[in-house]
Amino acid sequence: MKTPLALVALALASTALLSHPAQAAPKQTSAVSDAALIRTLPGFTQGEATVNGVRLHYVAGGQGSPVVLLPGWPQTWWAFHKIMPALAREHRVISVDLRGMGGSDKPTRGYEKKTMAQDIFELVRQLGHDKVDIVGHDIGAQVAFSFAANHPEATRKLVLLDVPHPDAQLATWPLLPAVGTFGDKIDEAHPFAWWFAFHQVKGLPEQLLEGRVHLEQEWFFRYLLKDEGAIDARDRAVYAAAYASRDAIRAGNAWYQAFPQDIVDDGTYSKLTMPVLALGGPGYGWLKSTLTGKATDLRVLKVEGSGHFIAEEKPEATLGYLADFLK
Template structure:
């Protein structure tokens, strides 16, 4: 039975959007052992070859590709067979965030995992980081690969770009999968500067997320000076905060992301995704209602996703990913791959837990 989630319009206040996590989420716990193991392996991972050429060798049937679109050079990894499925990553990661689910998805689809404008091996122009422009990049890439239509799935920033793709190119969109971030809307403008008393620590636990980096990444010039050359400090904090199982993003993964973001120019470009949020909010006001099937998958952001996406999707299926932090495609890769495959292949989707 197909379950369509139609949720009443949410208020703009953050308190109405960032719902408490489900009771099954674990309380903050000691993570010294697991994290210490990852830190211990850091030197070895740094010395390993984490180039795109080396990474793609661990994914049989996939290859690296590059395309010039709208004056931007996009890097992508492609493999598999069948109808095209575009995967769009988020911050602070690259196409590699999908490496656990790409082989399974490639059994039924031609999988195209993209480094977005400003990410990884793609170019980092001075502007164009609003999600509408980034969606145009993806649309032009899809066309350049010879496809008229594709399904698009995104995580975090990539989820917002996927939504903008569906809104601006509905004729080129089969189905959408959004993970762990809705498209920016008015609710972002009311995010609190300070966390609630006693609700913030270095591990998410059962508290509402405190998204301090949304503000920090707005500052132009300063983050680059503070973090260039040691971005790993910030990345490890983010992974520790948002992962229930710290080993799900292991030493090699972290070396990949460190390499991708460790320069001032890479930090400048990735922060521009956040600096474009005010424009994204304006663009969102002009968007209509998505008519294609949309799957919203959420861990900590499930309540927020369900409320916000339901306002813009007429055909929404929403599922809570249990026992996972923000990086659901890495912590619960088998479940995510299976759910995506069922959603993308079956016109009569199985019932999903709302």
């Protein structure tokens, strides 16, 4: 009897939703809008700037030396919300939606990290800053590294969270996992980033994921979070809404499709001379092996007990590292 009753309940719920689409959607959308989220962060406001041919959305607050925060996939500027208020006590904090992300434009081209770094450089200049500290996570860390490599005169200090810039090592990653190493949670000694390959495919992910991108995100959060509650229901609704459309899925995938060119660009970069701090969860080994030899003043530290999403899983520890490094 359980299955028929469940099917009847599902049919009734679906009928009710389809009968009132206008009432259901706006409430959900408004609850996770940038305006609603910013109201939870006193002292912060949002802005837009057209730079390098694209419109970028950002959220800023606080006074002091500027710190630029760059998030990664599958997130938005909101990824740093747990650390933004405390950082703003000493700094002008600017959390940016990258090209292709959240409230920013999603053009068909320009997802090489060098181009995206130019976006951020022009944004920094437009906001009136000559030199900034730049903190990046995931794809944002790759853009932050490229910013420092291409615009060292504008970079005071660089912080990378769990991911380095693509280099030749990335091209050697295996297509298949080692026997017995792949499950619901990452094996840090044998990570298997299958989505790096999946996101190379053009067109198909949009068809598969439109309207159900949350399924991929839920798997990804489960695999890479140690504390799954660190990204709560509201956070997940924010990110699901941000990547719900075909355009958003296409743009997010384009960051990965640019990796081959990013690897080529990496081979042209000189050694970084500004102070560099790399904080690793599962990516600690990747950071250490990739960054060694690429910076003259480098610290690579393991954030104990953290998964991939360091600023959300360990906000107090992250703030402690940043306060010490950026002072």
